[in-house]
Amino acid sequence: MxxxxxxxxxxxxxxxxxxxxxxxxxxxxxxxxxxxxxxxxxxxxxxxxxxxxxxxxxxxxxxxxxxxxxxxxxxxxxxxxxxxxxxxxxxxxxxxxxxxxxxxxxxxxxxxxxxxxxxxxxxxxxxxxxxxxxxxxxxxxxxxxxxxxxDTSFHRKHPAVADYYAIPDELHTEGVRRYGFHGLSYEYIAGQLPDIAPEITSGRVIVAHLGSGASMCAMVDRKSIDSTMGFTALDGLPMGTRPGQLDAGVVIYLMQQKGMSADEIERFLYKDCGLKGLSGISNDVRDLLASSEPRAKFALEYFVYRIATLTGMLAAAMGGIDGFVFTAGIGENAAPIRAAVLQRLAWLGFDLDAEANAAGASRITTKNSPAACFVIPTNEGLMIARHTLNALRAQSIPLREEKLA
The missing domain is CATH 3.30.420.40 (ATPase, nucleotide binding domain)
Known part of the structure; x- marks a missing residue:
């Protein structure tokens, strides 16, 4: 065995x-x-x-x-x-x-x-x-x-300007800084780029991990230089039940005007916002795509809008963009979301191949598109297994067959 x-x-x-x-x-x-x-x-x-x-x-x-x-x-x-x-x-x-x-x-x-x-x-x-x-x-x-x-490790070599908040330095020293998440997924995608998308491997690429939790990562030569998530997994893109980017003044308002406690605010931000809060229907994109309710449609429009606007932010951090990758549950399976995002990103050089996108192809931009977009399934589990095996080898622990040999 x-x-x-x-x-x-x-x-x-x-x-x-x-x-x-x-x-x-x-x-x-x-x-x-x-x-x-x-x-x-x-x-x-x-x-x-x-x-x-x-x-x-x-x-x-x-x-x-x-x-x-x-x-x-x-x-x-x-x-x-x-x-x-x-x-x-x-x-x-x-x-x-x-x-x-x-x-x-x-x-x-x-x-x-x-x-x-x-x-x-x-x-x-x-x-x-x-x-x-x-x-x-x-x-x-x-x-x-x-x-x-x-999930934070992949982002730990960001330049300081990407990780600091504009707050007193002693708070940064205590650990109040931008970390970024979904790093195991991004690390796996970075490893897949040479085989699946060699033309953008060493370039400026944004990877969108779109699932119940969602974020985007800016990579240059397969290394993370910025991310939409920050100190916690609340920041950046709207998610299934989390709001994404939010003015800190909203939290003060909830405390002062609504009388909410810290625990109540935490539950509200993690459980009742995002697509669930916007739609009033569901936190599941599949439910929202199937719904004819105006609020469901608006929630998806908002999701796509924020993906597009934060793409502009990350492209600015990289000084341009050569490629885009969709991954995770929504990114890998929701063709209408991918199409809507790329339509908003046409100004950056993405020319959608509608047939390829509908068919779930690996590349979903046209052959002559100035910027290329791919769909790459993620595999965080395999990434964890590889890291675990490497740690095992570093400890010089032999496997059973090696002991018998």
């Missing part, structure tokens, strides 16, 4: 997991992917094998799976049963916020966990849930290698 690496991405209402087998020359082959979703409401564990076959489809009552640690425990029980009781050789975790000090994937220790907990208020939807399974494993299997892979 091959040694495996488990990849975990724990959110507020789901625990997603993937299992990768480590093959010859450290090739990684995905053997399984699944998730336990609906935590606390309608818990369901679902997983598929490498050929797409269903491996499990199990449901519980809300009381049986009330939180992320319980959900993770059930997922681990399934994984161990499916793997004949064998533990993975290592586990890689997505951790949204690494703060100013964690600039690369990091092997987990008790001290690392303590240093990551202060960032919970900066990513309340993600950080506590990212850390929950890490803590469970650290307590039960302290010698099992765990690697924290940060």
């Amino acid at each position: 091959s040694e495996t690496i488990l990849v975990v991405n724990a959110g507020s209402s789901s625990v997603k997991f993937q299992v990768f087998a480590v093959g010859p020359y450290d090739q990684l082959e995905r053997r399984m992917r699944g998730q336990l979703e609906g935590i606390g409401t309608h818990p369901r564990l679902f997983a598929r094998g490498s050929a797409g076959e269903t491996l499990v489809d199990q449901r519980w009552s809300a009381q049986e799976i009330p939180d992320v640690p319980t959900a993770f425990g059930e997922a681990v029980s399934f994984l161990r049963a499916h793997g004949n009781g064998e533990l993975p050789i290592a586990i890689g975790h997505r951790v949204v916020h690494g703060g100013p000090d964690f600039t690369a994937p990091t092997i987990v220790s008790g001290e690392v966990i303590k240093k990551l907990e202060p960032f919970i208020p900066l990513a309340p939807l993600h950080q506590p849930n990212n850390l929950a399974p890490i803590k469970v494993i650290h307590e039960k299997h302290p010698h099992l290698l765990q690697v924290a892979c940060f």
Whole structure:
């Protein structure tokens, strides 16, 4: 049996997991992917094998799976049963916020966990849930290698002018600065550019990670130089339930005129805004595209408008633009959104190929388009598995076959 690496991405209402087998020359082959979703409401564990076959489809009552640690425990029980009781050789975790000090994937220790907990208020939807399974494993299997892979790491080499806020320097020193997120996705796309879009690989490229959480990254020669997200995952583009760019005075207004507490404002900004707040219908772009309601149409128009305006900002940061990439759930699947964005970006040299876009082609601009646009599926899980394997190799821990040899 091959040694495996488990990849975990724990959110507020789901625990997603993937299992990768480590093959010859450290090739990684995905053997399984699944998730336990609906935590606390309608818990369901679902997983598929490498050929797409269903491996499990199990449901519980809300009381049986009330939180992320319980959900993770059930997922681990399934994984161990499916793997004949064998533990993975290592586990890689997505951790949204690494703060100013964690600039690369990091092997987990008790001290690392303590240093990551202060960032919970900066990513309340993600950080506590990212850390929950890490803590469970650290307590039960302290010698099992765990690697924290940060969404902020890819952006940590920004020029200072892109990371500072216009506030007193002591606050920047404390860590109040622009971090940027979705870095694992952007890192994967950067690695795919030479094979899929060689003509823009070394140029000025904007990658739009458009999903329930959404942001854009400006890359020059595949390195991040700016991002639409900042200190927290609230900034930049409007998202499913988050507002994106917002005048800080709105928060003061909510406190002074609406009498809202900090906790109420946090819940409001993370749960009730974005496409959900604008439409009054749904936070899901699929629902909004299918709706005939004027507010649904406006929410999508606003989403496209903000993508276009922030593209102009990032193009200015790069001194121009050579290419654009759509990725993540909306970017990869919502052809009408892609078409609407590129129509607004025609002034930058993007000539939409409507047929290619509708067909889900890799390149969706015409052959003679001055600037090229691509659709590239992201794979954060594979990126985490690679980082975890690299950490394993750096520790000089042999795989089982190597021990036998």
